[in-house]
Amino acid sequence: xxxxxxxxxxxxxxxxxxxxxxxxxxxxxxxxxxxxxxxxxxxxxxxxxxxxxxxxxxxxxxxxxxxxxxxxxxxxxxxxxxxxxxxxxxxxxxxxxxxxxxxxxxxxxxxxxxxxxxxxxxxxxxxx
Numbered sequence: 001x002x003x004x005x006x007x008x009x010x011x012x013x014x015x016x017x018x019x020x021x022x023x024x025x026x027x028x029x030x031x032x033x034x035x036x037x038x039x040x041x042x043x044x045x046x047x048x049x050x051x052x053x054x055x056x057x058x059x060x061x062x063x064x065x066x067x068x069x070x071x072x073x074x075x076x077x078x079x080x081x082x083x084x085x086x087x088x089x090x091x092x093x094x095x096x097x098x099x100x101x102x103x104x105x106x107x108x109x110x111x112x113x114x115x116x117x118x119x120x121x122x123x124x125x126x127x128x
Contacts, residue, residue, distance in 0.1 A: 023096045023103075025073040031096075032071070032079070036121060037103065037114035048117075050124040057081060058124035068125060079105065 023031065032051040041047055047061040051071055059067045069083035080093040094105040094112075105112045 020099050021097055023077075023098055025075070025077045027098075028073050028077070028079050028096050031098070031103065031116060035119060036117040036124070038117055039112065039114040048122045048124065049114075050120045050122065057083070059083070059086075060122060060124055060126065066125070 033053045034051070036048050036050045038046065038048050041061060045062045045065075047059060047065075049057055049059045051057055055070050055072055057069050057071045059065075067083045067085045069081055069086075069089075071079065071081045074080055074093065077095070078093040079096050080091055082089055082091045092107060094107045097104045097106070101116050103114055103116055105114070
């Protein structure tokens with residue numbers, strides 16, 4: 001339990017400068033770099049994405065699906081990513097907002113809500 005409390009305190013410190021609402025590029029970078037996001041796929045499979053400080057992203061879904069790619073923040077405060085397999089490797093960019101430890105990635109009418117987790121608890125990428 002102490003580890004979870006410590007992780008939550010670290011996450012709270014990371015997000016301390018980021019109020020709820022839309023995040024700017026610096027806030028996105030501070031929230032994502034070196035941390036993970038957890039959520040559910042469309043078919044309710046839990047997944048984790050790790051945002052490496054190097055700009056690489058790594059995903060693992062509970063059903064065994066894995067992917068990797070790149071992430072970056074644009075000059076106009078958009079989070080962008082390009083996966084190796086998802087969307088055929090096409091770049092996609094999103095506005096990001098925060099409510100507590102939840103982040104919402106928005107593009108057009110599409111919304112993805114994830115929970116931000118400190119560090120890389122799933123130790124991604126895993127060697128297979």
